[in-house]
Amino acid sequence: MTDPHTWPEATWRPRVEQIRAGRSLLPAKWPGGARCAVALSFDSDHETNELRDGATSLARLSWGEYGARRGIPRIREVLRRHEARASFFVPAVSALLHPEEQRALSGEGHEIALHGWIHERNTEVPAEAERALMLRAADTLEGITGTRPVGMRTPSWDFSDATLSIAEELGLLYDSSLFADDDPYEIVAAGRPTGLVELPVEWIRDDAAYFMMNRHGAQRPYTPPADVLDIFLREFEGARAEGGLFVLTMHPHIIGYRSRIFILEALLDHIRATGEAWIATHAEIARYCLQAAGPKGAA
Secondary structure (H helix, E strand, O other), X not given: OOOHHHOOHHHHHXXXXXXXXXXXXXXXXXXXXXXEEEEEEEEOOOOHHHHOOOOOOHHHHHHHHHXXXXXXXXXXXXXXXXXXXXXXXXXXXXXXXXXXXXXXXXXXXXXXXXXXXXXXXXXXXXXXXXXXXXXXXXXXXXXXXOOOOOEEOOHHHOOOOOHHHHHHHOOOOEEOOOOOOOOOEEXXXXXXXXXXXXXXXXXXXXXXXXXXXXXHHOXXXXXXXXXHHHHHHHHXXXXXXXXXXXXXXXXXXXXXXXXXXXHHHHHHHHHHHHOOXXXXXXXXXXXXXXXXXXXXXXX
């Protein structure tokens, strides 16, 4: 491949325009007179963090099991106390390892959404393999919960050249893997409005960026939990001030520890105390935004 500084416009422009942010889907008002919307999400990677790399460390597999064994129950209890529904993005292999977890969450009104087959990196598998895995994952989640998933988050937010077309084939309502805004927008593919809602993510609003550790890879980030809470609160307050959307990504095997679960508790205490936030699943928010905006590509 030639050096990027030698690329003609015919090379770099189509790449940039392949996936873009289209019209804003931020509604003029939120349900019930709320000032902002809150979308809490949990990526239930569990053991697939280890399996997806073809690794079989028993210690790291047990770390994934912690997310299911201790993290999820703590999260469920906090959400129950605050009467808050959330979205759980679940690799199909995690769902097969912990089917009762998915049924319990679904039964409590939470959303179970797509998160790959085994937390694979989409850009590292052929397009046809990615398609087969995504379709099989959708069938698996539906078979376990009885509900067909309507949204996805790509594993590690890894969006391949084929990902969007697969999402369209599945008839998904929304994606939550891209970064082009703080607030909801319509995904545009090479200038074509797709009608697919994007609920944008950001590493700033992800617990893994502050706590994830792999000593063998010299990956040792650590931010004090109180500081992480402060960042999340500031992000929420920014969304409230602008009348926008606050999307938060968490992981049961990260946020679920005794010294960290208070972050979720304190954040929900604050959000509820404002009386100005609509806390809903990603699917509910995407559906509301799309209905408020009208057909795809509408001005």
